[in-house]
Amino acid sequence: xxxxxxxxxxxxxxxxxxxxxxxxxxxxxxxxxxxxxxxxxxxxxxxxxxxxxxxxxxxxxxxxxxxxxxxxxxxxxxxxxxxxxxxxxxxxxxxxxxxxxxxxxxxxxxxxxxxxxxxxxxxxxxxxxxxxxxxxxxxxxxxxxxxxxxxxxxxxxxxxxxxxxxxxxxxxxxxxxxxxxxxxxxxxxxxxxxxxxxxxx
Numbered sequence: 053x054x055x056x057x058x059x060x061x062x063x064x065x066x067x068x069x070x071x072x073x074x075x076x077x078x079x080x081x082x083x084x085x086x087x088x089x090x091x092x093x094x095x096x097x098x099x100x101x102x103x104x105x106x107x108x109x110x111x112x113x114x115x116x117x118x119x120x121x122x123x124x125x126x127x128x129x130x131x132x133x134x135x136x137x138x139x140x141x142x143x144x145x146x147x148x149x150x151x152x153x154x155x156x157x158x159x160x161x162x163x164x165x166x167x168x169x170x171x172x173x174x175x176x177x178x179x180x181x182x183x184x185x186x187x188x189x190x191x192x193x194x195x196x197x198x199x200x201x202x203x204x205x206x207x208x209x210x211x212x213x214x215x216x217x218x219x220x221x222x223x224x225x226x227x228x229x230x231x232x233x234x235x236x237x238x239x240x241x242x243x244x245x246x247x248x249x250x251x252x253x
Contacts, residue, residue, distance in 0.1 A: 056116070056158040056196065062105045064156060069165035070172075072157045079153050083146050089138065092145035099152025106159055116159070119203055120151040158196065167193040198233075205232055 064072070083095060103113050124147040132140020171189030178185040209228050213220040 056155075056199065057162050058106055058108060058159045060106055060160070062107075062160065064102070064105055064160040067160070069161045069169045072161055073166075073169055076153055076157050080150060083150055087142055089142045089145055092142060092149055096145050096149040096152060099149050099156065102152070102156045103159075106156075108159075113155075116155050117151060119199070120147075124148055124151065163193045163196055166196055202229070202233055205229055 079095075083092065086092065100113070124144060127147060128140045128144035131143040167189040169189075170192045171185045174183065174185035174188040177183050177188075206225065206229055209225055209232075210220050213224065218224070
């Protein structure tokens with residue numbers, strides 16, 4: 053299964069996961085509080101420059117950003133159409149910066165560390181009887197783990213269409229993607245229950 057995490061020993065890798073997630077939350081708030089396109093563009097460049105610490109290629113950076121690129125462009129174009137070009141550029145740079153900083157966190161934090169941090173953060177809610185902290189942490193971890201896996205499945209289905217000389221269409225791609233993803237989800241859920249990993253009600 054493809055992972056978003058990249059092995060390394062950079063400064064970002066050595067930072068505690070809780071610190072990185074807290075920093076990402078603060079950065080996200082700042083990005084949405086400031087409407088200056090120049091500042092947001094600088095923030096996006098800073099997020100891109102941060103990837104240099106990971107010593108990964110431009111192709112790898114694009115692979116990580118590709119799932120978000122369409123969303124960023126669509127939102128920016130929609131905003132520009134209804135609110136003007138300046139607002140569209142602001143939306144573009146804001147979302148691009150957010151995606152790049154989030155990529156830095158997922159690239160330097162293991163899924164296990166994510167689960168540990170989320171589980172500890174959810175403990176106060178568990179004490180109030182609102183939810184099970186371990187279930188929340190496990191759910192977040194599985195979502196993070198499944199994002200690149202879903203992308204891999206999409207690429208396999210798309211390439212299979214090309215190999216058969218067929219033009220990929222949304223319905224012919226999405227339907228088998230949903231079916232295979234749900235099948236994997238059922239298998240993982242069964243494996244989790246068989247091992248007694250999830251909290252018992």
